[in-house]
Amino acid sequence: MEITLVRGDITEQRADAVVNAANSSLMGGGGVDGAIHRRGGPEILEECRRLRAGHYGKGLPTGQAVATTAGRLPAKWVIHTVGPVHSKSEDRSELLASCYRESLRVADSLGARSVAFPAISTGIYGWPLDDAARIALDAVRQADTSVADVRFVLFDSAAYAVFETLL
Incomplete structure (x- = not known):
């Protein structure tokens, strides 16, 4: 496997799958999640609604992943994963690592050969970037x-x- 770094906008990536740092509702939000839903169009939200009406009625659990169409994005699929909120009193690093492992497992099930990841949980969820990068790369x-x-x-x-130093 080749691991590369790109400075830019994940919604512009030509990859088989782009990973969405989603919230558990799967209904869109801010940051990466909002950008993917806005640029990808209503097709993504429609599939998310179907997921919520079915197996994920209570939302997507933290650390898990599920795929939808990529809509108007230059990718085939969006893999939605819910990162953990950082906590100073509880070690949630296994949940963050699970986001990456589960996203790759879903990618494999789809036959995806290329996957673009954001830095999961480093935005509003407050995970320190250096620790998140280490967990993601490992x-x-x-x-x-x-x-x-x-x-x-x-x-x-x-x-x-930060990612370049650790890569």
Whole structure:
């Protein structure tokens, strides 16, 4: 597997799958989630509504992943995963690592060969970037996956620099 870093907008990635740092409702939100829903169009939300009406009636659990169409994005699928909110009193790093492992498992089930990830949980969920990057890179490196191309798409130069140091 090749791991690369890209500074830019995840909604512009030409990959088989882009990963959405979703909230458990799957109904869109801010940050990466809002950008993916806005750019991808109503097709993504329609599939999310069907998921909520079925197996994920109570929402997508933290650390799990599920796929939908990518709508108008230049990808085939969006893999939605719910990252944990950072806590100073509880170690939730296994849940964060699970987001990456489960996303790759879903990618494998779809036959995806390229996956673009954001830095999950580092926005409003408050995970310190250096720790999140270490967890993300370790989880991807250790994953048993057929995905050949993993991209971390980082929105700003500070995030890119942290991932670059650890890569």
